[in-house]
Every structure is written in C-alpha cells, then in structure tokens.
Amino acid sequence: MLMEVNEDAYREFYKTKRRQKYLEERSAKNGDFSYDMLTTERFHGEDILVDETADAGEIAMKQIMLDRLRQALLLLTEDEQRLVLEIFGEEQSERALAKKYGISQAAIHKRKDRILKKLRKWILF
Secondary structure, eight states, X not given: OOOOOOHHHHHHHHHHHHHHHHHHHHHHHHTOOOGGGGOOSSOXXXXXXXXXOOOHHXXXXXXXXXXXXXXXXXXXXXXXXXXXXIIIISOOOHHHHHHHHTSOHHHHHHHHHHHHHHHHHHHHO
C-alpha cells in the first residue's frame, strides 16, 4: 500500500530514522547498555526492572498471621493437629487418609472443613 506524504514529512521521518541508527551505532561502539536494547517483538526490556522488594507492611502482616496460626494450631486437639499435618504438611489426599483411618473421604473432608473454620475464627478473631 502506497501512501503519499509531503516532502517535509518524508525528510523528518528519515532524519529521525538516521538519528536513531546513529545513536544505536554509537552505543554499540562505546559498549553502552540499556534495557531498551533487550526489547524484542515479544519482550519489553524494561519489564525486567520490576521492583521485587517486598513491602514492609506486607511482610509484617504475613508474620502476624503466621504467629496467629501457630497459636491457633496449639488450640486444636491432637487428632486435629495430626490431620492438619497429614493434609497440609505431608500433602496426603483425603482419599488416602480415609483409607488409612477406615472412614469415608466425605468424613475426612468434613473434619478438615470443621478444623479450617475453627482456625479462621481464631486467627481473624
């Protein structure tokens, strides 16, 4: 598709293009580096500049919630603590635990839900 432009627009376009090429060549010659140099059709170079430092408030809140969880876990019965450990610590399935204890998977699921409701209530006050 051809598009007609006036001479000034044509000159300005190629002037900008030549300037960009000159700057790129000069940067390459000087060994300059910029994150823009990493930009491709599929990746923007500046995307690697994401600030990964954690927010202090967020860290504090997580720590408070973990402390509350630890305290709440101590309020559970030994059987409840064991079930929490098996499900979440050892990542055993409800089905495997049902077989181990000789009860239905639905019974294990109900116990787990009951325990989680208790913990939520204690943690969130």
